[in-house]
Amino acid sequence: MEHFNIFIKAVFIENMIFAYFLGMCSYLAISKTVKSAVGLGLAVTFVLTISVPVCYLLEKYVLKAGALQWLSDDYKSVDLSFLSFIMFIATIASIVQLVEMIVEKFAPALYTSLGIFLPLIAVNCSILGGALFMQEREYASLGEATVFALGSGVGWFLAIVALAAIREKLRYSNVPAPLRGLGITFILTGLMAIAFMSFMGISI
C-alpha cells in the first residue's frame, strides 16, 4: 500500500513538471507534436526507472555517512555524501550510454523511436532531480525508490503528452503575436499545473 501511495503521489501530486518544473527545457522544446512527445516521455520514464534505483544503491552502500561499513569497521566514520552530485550525474550519464547501446542491440524498433532522445536525457533535470529527491526523502527500500522513479517518469510522460496535444490544437487558434510560441506554452503549463493542484493532499 505504501508503494502504491508513493506511486500516485509521484504521478499526480508531486509531478516533476507541475510541482517542481524539472525537465522543463526539453519539455518545452519537444512538445510541438504528440509523436515526439510520446518518444521523449517514454525515454525519460525508462531512464528514470533504471537510474534512480542504481543511485539508491550507490547512496546506500557507498555515499551515505557510515555507508562503507559493510567493507570493514574501519570505514565506519567515512562520509562521502559531498560526492553525491558528481557520482549521480556520472551514473546517469553512463546509464544513458548503456541503455542506448542495449536498446540498439536488442530492440532496434524501440531504438529508432527513442533513438534521438536518449542522448538528450543525460542532462534532463528530471533524472538528476529524481535521484536527488530520492536522496533527500530517504526512501526506506529499493522497492520504494523504484516505484517513486517509475511514478515520476509516468507523471512526466503524462505532462508532456498532454501539453503536446494542446499545442497541436493551438495552431488553429489566434494567439496574440508576442505571446505566440513560448509565452503561451508557459501560461498553458501554469494552467495545467493549477488543475493538477487539485490532487494535493490526496492520501491513499
Add this chain to the structure above:
Amino acid sequence: MDKDSNKATFIFSSFMVVVIAILLSVTAISLAPYQEKNVRVEKMKNILSSVSIPTETSETEAAFNQYISKQIVLNNKGEQITGNVTAFDIDLKKELDKAKTGKTNEQLFPLFICTKDGKSFYIIPIRGKGLWGPIWGFISLESDKNTVYGVSFGHKSETPGLGAEIETEKFQQQFVGKKIFDDSGNFVSVTVIKGGAKPDDTHGVDAVSGATITSKGVSEMIKRTVNNYIPYFKKQGVVASTN
C-alpha cells in the same frame, strides 16, 4: 600527440579525475567543521526558541550552555539511561523508525531540562510528517509537566503561505498555556482543530486555514512523540491539575 587518440583520452581522463578528486576532498574537509557547527547551532537555536529564548547565531552556543541545565536520555519505559550517549546527539528520526521494526525496547528518547529565571522547563523534541515531507520541532512544558510553555516547529518542504505557516510566531503562540493532560490525568495531547478551537478549549488550537494535512500532521506529531515521555512524567508525578 593527437588529442583524440586512445592514449591521450586515457591520460586526460585519469588526470582530470585525480585533480577533481583532490579539489573536492580538500574543499569538503576544510569546510566540514563549519557545516557541522551550523547544524549544531541550528538545533540549539530551535531548542532555545521553544522556551522563548531567541538568540543570535553567534551567541547561541553560550546561551545553550547557560540555560540547558540537564540533558537526559530515557528508554521506552520512562527510565533514565546512563551511558555514553548524550541527549543532544540522538537522532530522533532513527529512534522513531525503530518502532516500525518492532524494536521499541531499544528506543532512546532525549529530554532537555532548561532552567530559566529559577524555574525549570522540560523540552521534548518531536518529529512527524507534513504534507510534502517531514516536520519537526520542540515542545516545552512547565514544571507541572502539563502546561505547554512554548513550541517551535520546522519543516522541510511544506507549501509556503499554507503549511509553512506552522513556522510562524502567530501559529506557535497559540500553544502557550495549553495542557497535555485532562483533568483526570489522562494524556490527551494538544490538537490542531480545523475550523478553529473553542476559546475555552485547553487542548486545542486553531488550524492553519487551507493546510489541513499539515495541521493534522502537527497534531499527530505531538501526540505520537510526546506519548513516549508519558511514563517518565507519570513516574515523576504529574500535577494533573485543573486550571
Add this chain to the structure above:
Amino acid sequence: MSKETIAVPAKPKKEKEPLFSPKNKRLLFDPLNDNNPITVQVLGICSALAVTVKMKPSIVMALAVMVVCAFSNVIISFIRNIIPNRIRIIVQLTVVAAMVIIVDQFLKAFVFDVSKQLSVFVGLIITNCIIMGRLEAFAMSNKPWPSFLDGMGNGFGYGLILVIVSMIRELFGSGELMGFRVIPESIYKMGYFNNSLVIMPPMALIIVGILIWIQRSRNKKLIESK
C-alpha cells in the same frame, strides 16, 4: 531557438584588444534582453522557478549559477584544446558538477539557512541547460576572458528573471520583500489578503509567460512566426 546567437568569429583577431571592447561588452549585456537565457533561449528554467517564492533564495541561486557558469566557462576554455573530442560532454559535466559541489559546500558552510531552502535545487544547477549550453556553444571555441564574460552575462540574465519573478511572488504572496514587510498592516485591516495562489508553483510559470509577453511586445524581432 538559436536564431539569436551572438555572432562571434571562431578565431579571435590576433591584435590585442581592450578588456571591455564593444564586442566583449555585448557578450556581457546581450543576455540581459535580446538574448536572455530564460525568456529567449528557453534554457535553464528547470531549476529556476522552484526557488522563486522568496527573493533571498533566488538571489543566492542567481549568484550560484553566475559563479558556476562563469568559472566552468573559464576552465573549459583553458583546456578546450586538449579535451579529447569523444569525451567532451562528460568532461564538461564533470567540471560543472565539481564547481556545483564546491558552491554547495560553501553555501552549507556560510549561508546555512538559505542552503536549506534551496535543498536539491543547488544540485540541479548541474543539469541547468544554460551552463552546458554555453560550454558547448561558446567556451569550446573561445578564449578564457570572453568566455568568462559570456558566463557572467548569461548567469546575470538568468538571475535577472529569477529576481523579477521572485519579487512579484514575494510581494503579492507574502506582502514582503527580502523578508521585510512592505504592505502595511493597515491595508490588511481594510480587508486585503495575501494571494496564496502566487506562491503556488503554477503562478511562477504564468508570471514567466507574462514576462515573455511584455518583452516580446516591446522587442518585436523576438516574435515567433506562426
